[in-house]
Amino acid sequence: MTGPIFSNDGICPICEDGVTFNAWNEHLRDHYLCARCGSIPRERAIMVAIDKFYPNWRELRIHESSPANRGVSKKLAEQCPGYVATQFHASVPEGSRHPERGWRCENLERQTFSDACFDLVITQDVLEHMFDPDAACREIARTLRPGGAHIATTPMVRRAQPTIVCAERNPDGSINHLQPPDYHGNPVDEQGSLVTFWWGYDLASRIDRVAPFNTMIWSVEDRGRGIDGPLNEVLVSFRTQ
Numbered sequence: 001m002t003g004p005i006f007s008n009d010g011i012c013p014i015c016e017d018g019v020t021f022n023a024w025n026e027h028l029r030d031h032y033l034c035a036r037c038g039s040i041p042r043e044r045a046i047m048v049a050i051d052k053f054y055p056n057w058r059e060l061r062i063h064e065s066s067p068a069n070r071g072v073s074k075k076l077a078e079q080c081p082g083y084v085a086t087q088f089h090a091s092v093p094e095g096s097r098h099p100e101r102g103w104r105c106e107n108l109e110r111q112t113f114s115d116a117c118f119d120l121v122i123t124q125d126v127l128e129h130m131f132d133p134d135a136a137c138r139e140i141a142r143t144l145r146p147g148g149a150h151i152a153t154t155p156m157v158r159r160a161q162p163t164i165v166c167a168e169r170n171p172d173g174s175i176n177h178l179q180p181p182d183y184h185g186n187p188v189d190e191q192g193s194l195v196t197f198w199w200g201y202d203l204a205s206r207i208d209r210v211a212p213f214n215t216m217i218w219s220v221e222d223r224g225r226g227i228d229g230p231l232n233e234v235l236v237s238f239r240t241q
Helices: 041-053 071-079 132-144 203-210
Strands: 008-010 019-023 032-034 061-063 083-087 120-126 144-153 167-169 174-178 213-218 236-241
Touching: 008 120, 008 132, 008 144, 019 236, 041 236, 061 071, 071 083, 071 120, 132 144, 132 203, 132 236, 203 213, 203 236
Parallel strands: 061 083, 061 120, 120 144
Antiparallel strands: 008 019, 019 032, 144 236, 167 174, 213 236
């Protein structure tokens, strides 16, 4: 097995300690790994954003939709007593728990949580798989307390160009594919998650238009913290009063 294409030492925002970062592929977003915790750049970027804007996150009530089993998700689960994780699968009644795996089922577009019950909502690479992201943003806002925020990553592959819709749901529930179907990994669905949007930076203004948010696109490149490569921007949507 060949070695990494490059390595560097630094401080991992998730491990909070000195580590080595190894780039195993030119696609750094998925292959520039922390040798200790296995996190990738977008996970480290969202952790830096959480620390920057909500340094007291350990004391907050946090909902994360579709968490991973590493990186930020693992850290929040271990260190934040108010952390709640959910997944979505159509076979599990919404608001209930999977009978064997135990995770709570929630559809971001129509959540069963009460109003204003969270300080933060975290989504990592979820918005590009929503059929109705506008409804999801309104629901996220509904569940947030004033002053809270939705902190998210999603690959804004279109950058300064307009967003493209890749797939839409027809009234009968079938799917109309406007682009060749593309699926990303999903920990609770072997088929994966269909890509429904190729987002551009216009996503920020769209969020603010459909829900009571003030959204910024926050970006950092810093190999000293293992953050490098494209598509690592973090969306921070502050719930307005």
